[in-house]
Amino acid sequence: MSAITLQNVTKKFPPSTVAADDISLSIDAGTFTVLLGLSGSGKSTLLRLINGLHTPTSGSVTVLGTEVGTARRSQLRQVRRDIGMVFQQFHLVGSMSTLENVCTGALGSLRGPRIGLFSYPKAVRQRALEQLDRVGLADQRFQRADTLSGGQQQRVAVARALVQQPKVLLADEPVASLDPESSHQVMSLIAQIAREDQLTVVCSLHQVELAMHWGDRIIGLRQGKKVMDEPAANVTSEDAMSIYGSMASARPAPPETAAV
Amino acid sequence: MTTLTRERADTRAVPAGGGARPQLTDRRTLRPPSARALLGLAIMGSFVAGGIWSLIELRVNIASLIVGYENAVNFFTNRVGALQLPPLGELAQMTVMTLAIVICATALGMVLSLILGLLAATNTCRHAPVRAVARVIVIVMRAVPELIMAIIFIRVFGFGAAAVAGILALGLNSIGMLGKFYTEAIEDHDDGPRQALETGGSVRLQQIFGATLPGIMPAVVAHGLHRFDINLRASVILGYVGLPGLGMELSSALGVGNYSLGIGLALVILGICIAAELLSGFLRMKLLGRSEPSRFGFFWLVGKMRRRYDANRLEAPSGARPAAWGERTTPPWNGERTSRFTYIGLFGLVILASVWLADIDWIAFFHGLLSIPAVAGQFIPPSDGGIAERLWTTLLETIQMGLAATFLGALLALPVGVLAARNVAPNRAVVQFFRTLIVVTRGVPELILAIILIVIMGMGAVAGVLALAVGAMGLLSKLVADSIEETDIRVQQAIATGGAARTQVFFASTVRQAAPAIVAHLFYQLDVNIRAATLLGIVGAGGVGYYLLNANRVLQFEVVTYICLMIVGVILLLEFITSVMRRLLR
Ligand SMILES: Nc1ncnc2c1ncn2[C@@H]1O[C@H](COP(=O)(O)OP(=O)(O)OP(=O)(O)O)[C@@H](O)[C@H]1O
Ligand SMILES: [Mg+2]
Numbered sequence: 001m002s003a004i005t006l007q008n009v010t011k012k013f014p015p016s017t018v019a020a021d022d023i024s025l026s027i028d029a030g031t032f033t034v035l036l037g038l039s040g041s042g043k044s045t046l047l048r049l050i051n052g053l054h055t056p057t058s059g060s061v062t063v064l065g066t067e068v069g070t071a072r073r074s075q076l077r078q079v080r081r082d083i084g085m086v087f088q089q090f091h092l093v094g095s096m097s098t099l100e101n102v103c104t105g106a107l108g109s110l111r112g113p114r115i116g117l118f119s120y121p122k123a124v125r126q127r128a129l130e131q132l133d134r135v136g137l138a139d140q141r142f143q144r145a146d147t148l149s150g151g152q153q154q155r156v157a158v159a160r161a162l163v164q165q166p167k168v169l170l171a172d173e174p175v176a177s178l179d180p181e182s183s184h185q186v187m188s189l190i191a192q193i194a195r196e197d198q199l200t201v202v203c204s205l206h207q208v209e210l211a212m213h214w215g216d217r218i219i220g221l222r223q224g225k226k227v228m229d230e231p232a233a234n235v236t237s238e239d240a241m242s243i244y245g246s247m248a249s250a251r252p253a254p255p256e257t258a259a260v
Numbered sequence: 261m262t263t264l265t266r267e268r269a270d271t272r273a274v275p276a277g278g279g280a281r282p283q284l285t286d287r288r289t290l291r292p293p294s295a296r297a298l299l300g301l302a303i304m305g306s307f308v309a310g311g312i313w314s315l316i317e318l319r320v321n322i323a324s325l326i327v328g329y330e331n332a333v334n335f336f337t338n339r340v341g342a343l344q345l346p347p348l349g350e351l352a353q354m355t356v357m358t359l360a361i362v363i364c365a366t367a368l369g370m371v372l373s374l375i376l377g378l379l380a381a382t383n384t385c386r387h388a389p390v391r392a393v394a395r396v397i398v399i400v401m402r403a404v405p406e407l408i409m410a411i412i413f414i415r416v417f418g419f420g421a422a423a424v425a426g427i428l429a430l431g432l433n434s435i436g437m438l439g440k441f442y443t444e445a446i447e448d449h450d451d452g453p454r455q456a457l458e459t460g461g462s463v464r465l466q467q468i469f470g471a472t473l474p475g476i477m478p479a480v481v482a483h484g485l486h487r488f489d490i491n492l493r494a495s496v497i498l499g500y501v502g503l504p505g506l507g508m509e510l511s512s513a514l515g516v517g518n519y520s521l522g523i524g525l526a527l528v529i530l531g532i533c534i535a536a537e538l539l540s541g542f543l544r545m546k547l548l549g550r551s552e553p554s555r556f557g558f559f560w561l562v563g564k565m566r567r568r569y570d571a572n573r574l575e576a577p578s579g580a581r582p583a584a585w586g587e588r589t590t591p592p593w594n595g596e597r598t599s600r601f602t603y604i605g606l607f608g609l610v611i612l613a614s615v616w617l618a619d620i621d622w623i624a625f626f627h628g629l630l631s632i633p634a635v636a637g638q639f640i641p642p643s644d645g646g647i648a649e650r651l652w653t654t655l656l657e658t659i660q661m662g663l664a665a666t667f668l669g670a671l672l673a674l675p676v677g678v679l680a681a682r683n684v685a686p687n688r689a690v691v692q693f694f695r696t697l698i699v700v701t702r703g704v705p706e707l708i709l710a711i712i713l714i715v716i717m718g719m720g721a722v723a724g725v726l727a728l729a730v731g732a733m734g735l736l737s738k739l740v741a742d743s744i745e746e747t748d749i750r751v752q753q754a755i756a757t758g759g760a761a762r763t764q765v766f767f768a769s770t771v772r773q774a775a776p777a778i779v780a781h782l783f784y785q786l787d788v789n790i791r792a793a794t795l796l797g798i799v800g801a802g803g804v805g806y807y808l809l810n811a812n813r814v815l816q817f818e819v820v821t822y823i824c825l826m827i828v829g830v831i832l833l834l835e836f837i838t839s840v841m842r843r844l845l846r
Binding site for chain 1: 284286287289290291748750751753754755756757758759760761763764765766767768769771772773775776
């Protein structure tokens with residue numbers, strides 16, 4: 001069964017960037033898909049199209065039966081409750097406790113504004129604590145989020161996404177700002193949880209090895225175009241490298257190091 | 261289509277401790293509030309309680325507003341005839357005098373502040389004791405109200421050289437603000453270029469002139485222009501203690517009950533203040549390029565249009581090196597450099613002209629310097645003049661005015677500021693409307709407004725609080741809007757992706773992100789308002805300022821010192837509370 005469907009989706013940014021160029025794909029429920037591509041190839045754009053942060057210039061994006069691009073605000077909220085998202089820079093509220101950060105993930109299913117941990121229902125706080133325990137940070141529940149290490153912060157962000165009990169988990173370069181050790185920890189956490197909760201995962205990465213290790217399916221992007229779409233088992237390192245364009249054989253440096 | 265490759269999935273490494281995690285035993289999701297949180301809440305709570313209590317005590321309520329309105333109507337129908345102005349020549353002369361004094365004072369303040377700033381910044385001064393002394397000077401200059409400085413200096417230099425006294429009072433008081441800003445500007449300024457010169461073997465002064473100063477100059481001038489506006493407004497109040505110019509004329513007109521002339525003059529001053537603010541905003545924009553001035557006011561609107569224009573212009577290919585550069589070692593005189601030098605030249609001329617026009621009596625000045633020890637003797641020891649109880653009650657009234665005005669101002673500023681923030685307001689039209697409202701409110705000089713309100717409404721404290729509240733609203737709502745716009749919008753988006761509604765995102769994230777800055781601004785505003793309330797006593801708004809003026813009139817300078825110490829004490833206490841609050845919020 002297909003959880004996410006894109007039909008001829010194009011996204012243009014003024015004046016002349018085409019960040020997604022006529023992309024069609026269908027992602028089955030319960031699979032782990034990796035988006036692979038250079039910086040600027042359109043990975044984030046694609047993920048943001050899926051949860052309606054961007055609306056497509058043309059084409060349609062359907063997630064769990066709802067067309068996201070044209071949905072009304074209330075419909076969009078409804079479908080977003082089923083889509084969790086994790087970002088490269090974690091995006092936690094630094095001055096809030098870890099637990100309260102996780103609780104904010106449940107806002108979509110609550111009515112009315114909340115401010116402060118005590119304003120969330122007990123059931124939500126318990127659920128948040130369980131997710132926090134799942135990512136191994138129950139002991140840090142009252143610690144300020146900005147006092148945690150990068151890897152820990154990303155695990156909190158994962159817990160925040162899980163608290164909304166999503167069916168789809170989008171992850172935009174979740175490990176790009178982490179060291180290899182934490183990267184492995186976070187990736188395996190996501191993979192494990194995805195399996196336990198039968199989540200549909202779409203995760204963008206820029207390291208070929210990680211993509212081949214964790215993905216069921218690899219989608220390659222270059223300048224907004226889909227240039228590869230294969231089950232991971234069929235993909236060789238050389239194939240994966242070819243996504244990076246003309247420097248097919250050379251190992252592309254990750255963008256961060258290239259910029260230094 | 262993809263097929264899920266089970267075998268592969270199963271061979272993936274499962275994280276250590278995945279299944280072996282111990283059962284979660286401690287299931288607490290709330291904890292008793294920490295001492296920090298309690299202290300913070302207590303301070304905020306007393307601020308709110310104090311604000312409400314002050315409003316009640318000072319009788320700022322609907323009934324007083326109605327009485328005030330009736331008084332105003334009565335005032336205009338019975339006591340003021342047609343508005344009256346002094347002859348044009350005289351008016352021009354007074355205006356020039358006021359402007360000259362304020363320009364000299366601001367220039368003096370900028371130079372002294374820059375020196376102190378260089379001595380107080382960690383990256384330009386290596387000697388910790390020197391830095392400490394410089395910082396203490398800045399704090400003291402900030403704490404002593406300009407009015408008291410003016411009283412002291414007029415005593416020292418005599419009424420004949422009151423202009424000098426005013427220049428010194430405003431100039432030294434400017435150090436309190438500019439010194440702090442300049443220190444921060446120097447410390448925040450990228451230190452790389454200076455270090456590069458240092459490794460090149462140059463001496464410290466060369467490094468400062470070669471790298472640090474050029475880098476911070478735009479900020480230095482921008483803050484200076486901002487201070488010019490503040491000094492201009494304060495100079496009017498100093499007229500009440502003998503500083504020549506428009507303020508003195510206003511105070512004597514009101515003093516003899518010539519209200520048609522008084523109100524006429526007040527309106528002229530209002531116009532000059534607004535014109536000056538527009539001009540200084542324009543100059544700041546010229547100096548700093550287009551991004552900074554949007555933080556200041558009216559020229560945000562103009563700046564916006566300019567940015568659009570420049571964006572269009574940038575389309576054209578640029579960056580090619582002109583062939584005609586040849587052997588030049590100075591930049592070519594293109595439009596920008598010419599206009600920059602024109603501005604610098606103009607500034608210099610204006611300052612020179614001001615020194616000349618301020619009519620400084622140099623002989624009286626040096627005589628004054630010699631008389632400092634004798635005059636100092638008149639101010640010590642501090643004495644309560646036998647009216648200690650009155651003084652403390654009126655000091656309390658001054659504090660109440662500050663609290664009430666800040667509370668009222670904040671009440672208005674919070675919604676206005678939120679709706680003026682681009683990342684929160686529902687749409688652009690709302691932002692435009694509230695930003696414009698802020699700009700207009702900011703243009704009104706609250707001290708002048710207070711003088712007018714007190715004269716026409718006739719009730720000291722109520723009119724004073726209202727005027728200060730308007731000023732507080734203008735400044736605070738701008739600061740609130742800016743603080744909200746500075747929050748990391750991606751954090752808010754991250755929460756919105758979970759399906760949270762706009763209001764939920766606002767309270768769960770935006771408020772929490774902006775709160776520290778907003779609370780800090782709130783206390784800054786309280787500080788500003790308490791200072792202003794002291795000044796307002798002089799024009800009849802109640803509070804301790806009245807006794808200050810009185811003591812000065814009857815030459816009880818020990819009492820002036822006593823009141824000065826009281827005020828400085830309050831301000832330092834407030835500064836302490838503010839710093840505690842900042843630390844709690846971090
Ligand atoms: N909001 C936007 N406005 C204008 N252009 C945008 C916007 N978002 C993305 N783009 C452009 O779209 C293209 C694709 O960007 P995107 O962020 O999707 O790439 P990415 O693959 O995620 O890169 P990275 O690995 O650096 O995160 C880029 O050229 C980018 O400049
Ligand atoms: Mg990206």
